[in-house]
Amino acid sequence: MTEDGVRRFSLDLFGKTIEFEVGKLATLADGAVVVSCGGTDILVTAMGSKNEVDRDFFPLVVDVEERMYAAGKIPGGFFRREGRPSEKSILTARLIDRPLRPNFPEGMRIEVQVIATILSVDHANQPDVLAVNGASAALCISDIPFDGPVGAVRVGLLPTGLAINPTIQEMELSSLDLVVAGVLNPESNEVDIIMVEAGASQVSEDDIVEALEFSKQGIREMIRIQQQMMQEVGKPKREVNLRKFDFQAVEERFPEMKTRVDNLVHEVARNQLEKPERDKALDNLQNEFLLAAEMGGAGEDFLASLKEYYSHLVGESIRRMVLEEELRVDGRRPEEIRPITCEVGLVSRTHGSGLFARGLTQVLTLLTLGPISDMQRIDDLSPEEGKRFLHHYNFPPFCVGETGVLRGPRRREIGHGALAERALVTLIPDEDVFPYTIRLVSEVLSSNGSTSMASVCASSLALMDAGVPLKDKKAVAGIAMGLVKGEDKVVVLTDIQGIEDKYGDMDFKVA
Template sequence: MKPETKRYTTTVGKRTIAFESGKLAAQAGGAVTVGIDEAIIFAAATMGGVREGVDFFPLSVEYEERLYAGGKIPGSFFRREGRPSTEAILTARLTDRPLRPLFAHGMRDEVQVMMFTLSSDGINPLDILAINAASAAIMISDIPWGGPVGAVRVGRVNGEFVLNPTFEELAKSDLDLRLAGTRDAILMVECGADEIPEDAMVAALELGHKSIQPIIDLQLKMAAEIGKPKKQATFTNATDELNKRALDHVSGPMTTLLAKPLAKAEFYGGMNDILTNLVAEFCAGEGAPSEKDVKAAFSEAEGAVVRERILGLGKRPDGRTPTEIRPIWCEVEISPRAHGSGLFTRGETQVLTMATLGTLGEAQELDNLSPIDTKRYMHHYNFPPFSTGEVKPLRGQSRRETGHGALAERALEPVIPSEETFPYTLRLVSEVLASNGSSSMASVCGSTLALMDAGVPIKAPVAGVAMGLVTDLSTGPEGRYRILTDIQGTEDHLGDMDFKVAGTKDGITALQMDIKISGLSTKIMTEALEQAHTARLSILEKMLAVIPEPRANLKPHAPRIITVKIPVDKIGALIGPGGKNIRALQEETGTKIDIQEDGTVYIAGV
């Protein structure tokens, strides 16, 4: 017998979003489709058991871009989808980030959320639909979770905000803000912008949070009407008694350790010594707690001590004040043969970025469901294990590296000169040489230096900084909190927020927020943006002291490109039969020749 399909709809701005469940994937924990017009995403959420030895929450969120959804056959040799595309990886990460904080602390059951495209109309972006579909699938499933979340995209066309804009509207927009949150607060922000001022960004955030409320109401209705009873989850948290014993035992040694400014190695080395002593004392004798539980209790104690010193005393592990930036030094011209290079060091984080200029024919060709089929500006980010003093096998680019490269790319994209004024393909590669937090924002700074060193006429220099947050909600709805400028690794690990802000002196070009609590108020986000603006101006001052403006000329070994316009009806004659004429010209002159459909000819040579 054919199952009954339940359909729910709501309106966000001028767009109708439809949720359906009941017809597909009956054996999954929960399954839905979510669509706007003919753009439809399928999502399924399922909870498994507990894998032995797992000491973390094993949540996996996967998004697979199926080209059949847009009537396309993959262009690979095997004519099927292979490894996830960059856009698919970014969509999976975008979905994971608002879901993860709402699972209960200490949960160890394996949870998998899978999404793929059912239909793509080339008009509506799919990433926001994926977040809403994942949330709805978990809500109607048997998985215990603290959702729902709603997600929306906010654009700005001719000064007016647009909710869930189409690709065509995004092309005209100076803002691309993706936001997800709960009823009460914002959970995740991902944004690219064309030097948007802070007050306009806050207005967009407030509008976005207000706009997701109908999506949250609809999911609560779905859960009440068709949701399954929730399963009992498995937790491995240490007991309250053990947590208290551990805190009482280590708070004195930790306070002594933190009394002086600590470098990364000193902090982790000192904490490891305290942990070793705690395990030796607590795990001895019959009936003693397990080493695993003692280590869990130590982690809770470490967070409590470090956080209280920040909240109560305004003292950070390395001795800085909440608004203080680590020491910065920069250099350019690191590589004599690279077309441009920039070295940016902030505290114990160091990034070297290399810039390469190529012809327009070397632009990346994209095989995806977006109407954008080429990309002339690329940013890649590498995070080798030696940058944190570790030894690990190299298994190709990680999802984190993909995400950080995309963030740096988004931060610099608004200042890259147009194809008409600078007809080059640009590839930037950021090599993280040392890391103690904020390496993605150091990549933004290093890339600005590399572009200026290469002689690329960027519209304005861009700098980035990572903001942190430590909260104590026990004293009220907002409670005590401290916003931290330029967070290091331990503040990211033990804090509540990693809020990356990049921009020029005039406005924001990129935002990314990851949080570990149930949400942030716009008041805190406003303060964080203001504090980040002050920090950004200070960082730009340090960078511009090294290279105040882009070089007037390209490096001697960078390609020179001249532009010639020919009549469209002469393109065939230039190319010749089977490309004979253009190949002969290239071989004779040692140049590369790219011909556009409008008759523009780019001739490149060194």
């Protein structure tokens, strides 16, 4: 205990001191933590609304606020103040969101907002992984229901070996940039990995596996310190109503639904129906049950339960078919890839273009070359001043057969653009070899799973079409892998599509 009500918790993690401070700043927040390492300090707050909202999803929002004062800078532009979030802050917010979201109680419908405000950066200790741990800690000590803690670390592969949370300077020598988040399994007391994000210079599979195992040591320590914080300064968790569906009532009213859904899923697989025909068949059967329920005077709660139960049965049938028959919903075997087509030189006035299609997923990437003076100027907290290789990703509503408002890139589009850029950047030639700025724009024309990895493939085609001399004369390919886990069997799926992403246990994109 220090000054009035302020508590500090310190952790020595592989030679670095990480400190969590509670009770000094943002005392009206449900949970507030200042997490520090070296000269990098981040205030992370967690707030939960008092009332529930009528949504069919959990309303979690994560924001990262980069303040230029943190790096001793004055913002550029006429007004000299921060404006829209930088790409880095959006990517960090997505990094925080992914491991947190699965750990809230299912059916919770209070609005939760996590804000990470970067107060100081020392250009040695990166704030992103600290912010993940700070967000988990803020939620753990708050009264917001949360099944944490979540621990996160960065692993680098240096010339001297694997390292936990290397500095920015050390990462310049690393052939691997791996961020791993995990939770503690209450039954086995082992660390379960729930999120992986990585960029690498063509490291081996053995190196990746070793790095993942190595990360668990740091994750365990981050979880331990948060557990201590919960015990000593944590608030009792509030009571919230969890949205529940009455599956039993639906099953009693329509006992034939399970058999009919299972038969339909098998028929769809046997006939190898594509997404439009499959969706129509599944929707028609659901509408048949909804109409019967409405004709019988069912209320809104029963209809909502019916829709949820129907979706549950579809997912269970798809999973059971994979585990017992190794048959997928589109008729493929687990390791089978959808038909692939490639084409280059489609657009006459661009420097390069590539069209890549895998099944009903189709991406067109256009490449533009410019002088070095066209490079993007970076005005954020990073020490980087400019980028000469850019990849942008667009996901218009027509690619999923819908209408929508076009209002600039959304967070998902920025995240997917950065994902593909990360897959390609290690093969981009150095400036002294190829003195040009390179901009790739991936236009998603049709989406049925893994458009980000299709963007990697289309971008690789466009680079070769433009004559960009890629390092080692190598192409880049990407694919999304899935997983269905049963009680005593695990089936790995190659090239998953949208419905397998929805009902499967993993979406693992690899380039």
